[in-house]
Amino acid sequence: MSPRRVVVVGSSGAVGRELLALLAARGVPPDRVVALRRRAADGAVPLDGFPFAPDDLALFCAGAEVSRREVPRALAAGARVIDLSSAFRRDETVPLVVPEVNGDALDGADRLVAGPNCTATLLCVALAPLERAFGLERVVVATYQAVSGAGARAIDELRRQTRAALDDAPLRPEVFPEPIAFNVFSHESALDPATGRNDEEEKVIRETRRLLGRPDLPIACTCMRVPVERAHTEAVDVTLRRPASEDEVRAVLGAAPGISLVDDRAAARFPTPRLAGGRDDVLVGRIRRSTGDPAGIQLVVCGDQLRKGAATNALAIMDRWPPAAPPADAPGPPA
Numbered sequence: 001m002s003p004r005r006v007v008v009v010g011s012s013g014a015v016g017r018e019l020l021a022l023l024a025a026r027g028v029p030p031d032r033v034v035a036l037r038r039r040a041a042d043g044a045v046p047l048d049g050f051p052f053a054p055d056d057l058a059l060f061c062a063g064a065e066v067s068r069r070e071v072p073r074a075l076a077a078g079a080r081v082i083d084l085s086s087a088f089r090r091d092e093t094v095p096l097v098v099p100e101v102n103g104d105a106l107d108g109a110d111r112l113v114a115g116p117n118c119t120a121t122l123l124c125v126a127l128a129p130l131e132r133a134f135g136l137e138r139v140v141v142a143t144y145q146a147v148s149g150a151g152a153r154a155i156d157e158l159r160r161q162t163r164a165a166l167d168d169a170p171l172r173p174e175v176f177p178e179p180i181a182f183n184v185f186s187h188e189s190a191l192d193p194a195t196g197r198n199d200e201e202e203k204v205i206r207e208t209r210r211l212l213g214r215p216d217l218p219i220a221c222t223c224m225r226v227p228v229e230r231a232h233t234e235a236v237d238v239t240l241r242r243p244a245s246e247d248e249v250r251a252v253l254g255a256a257p258g259i260s261l262v263d264d265r266a267a268a269r270f271p272t273p274r275l276a277g278g279r280d281d282v283l284v285g286r287i288r289r290s291t292g293d294p295a296g297i298q299l300v301v302c303g304d305q306l307r308k309g310a311a312t313n314a315l316a317i318m319d320r321w322p323p324a325a326p327p328a329d330a331p332g333p334p335a
């Protein structure tokens, strides 16, 4: 679709800033981009009372609470919406889409599409080709998640604390529950006391199943926060339905959309957040057979979750989303 205006809701945030940069890099004229945030500042206007219009495409990245309140207002005004928060991801009537994984779910009749959790998005870009080629029996994933996944303030916190730590000064956590500088801890999202899983792990499991169309796929997930500024890393261990050699797996992943292989054993060159940062693809490497499981394959996935896990995915949805069908009684094209 090519909307009249692209409205970025949450333009000053970690994701919003990426969206503005990507739109500018595509050459979208500035007068067709509207930046909205809490208050007027830095060229952005306040979201409160903003008059959305038909033919607007609104990209929401201001958190679930804002989306729950404001997305219905944008839809009522006739806008189309891509929501990057978790507000609508569990609503089965709202497509949850990563175009190279389940782009067929995009329908011109829909007015609202959800972008998935960033960790699930990166994971599914790597898992979808394996599911198509060999089938997946089970997935085990451990994540090493960058602080920018928790927003712009978390980036500031890592930088501030790193300087303080080097100066032997107190670290004073504000965004995270414990110091992030020179530390690693379980993802800070709410922990379910009954299951022991945190909310991020639940999202990865639920959304990966939905994106792959495999509601019963066994998935074990451990989400950790690491002192990296941007790009999440994921160590993935899969059991395939049809056992495959390393080379077969490498060929399938190397040919898959959205993936670049970084898998040079001789040079010990594999995916890292520094390589993945600022890129629109997902890096995959360290592909190897696991021991004791003839159908087991291990790999490392690394992707810029602000780009591929959020902003790039939103623009890919925009590109692939068919235009709305004309009303049934609209005149057809001339014969």
Ligand SMILES: NC(=O)c1ccc[n+]([C@@H]2O[C@H](COP(=O)([O-])OP(=O)(O)OC[C@H]3O[C@@H](n4cnc5c(N)ncnc54)[C@H](OP(=O)(O)O)[C@@H]3O)[C@@H](O)[C@H]2O)c1
Binding pocket: 009, 010, 011, 012, 013, 014, 015, 016, 036, 037, 038, 039, 047, 048, 060, 061, 062, 063, 064, 066, 084, 085, 086, 116, 117, 118, 148, 149, 150, 151, 152, 153, 305, 306, 309, 310
């Ligand atoms: N960070 C990621 O890697 C990532 C990836 C995928 C999805 N997401 C989702 O994207 C959303 C944004 O994440 P983020 O990391 O970009 O957060 P962030 O850096 O904290 O930015 C939040 C943005 O929302 C705006 N905002 C907050 N409350 C508002 C309100 N009441 N009215 C208007 N604007 C308001 C802020 O504006 P002010 O600056 O004016 O306060 C800011 O522009 C979240 O739902 C998150 O789950 C994030």
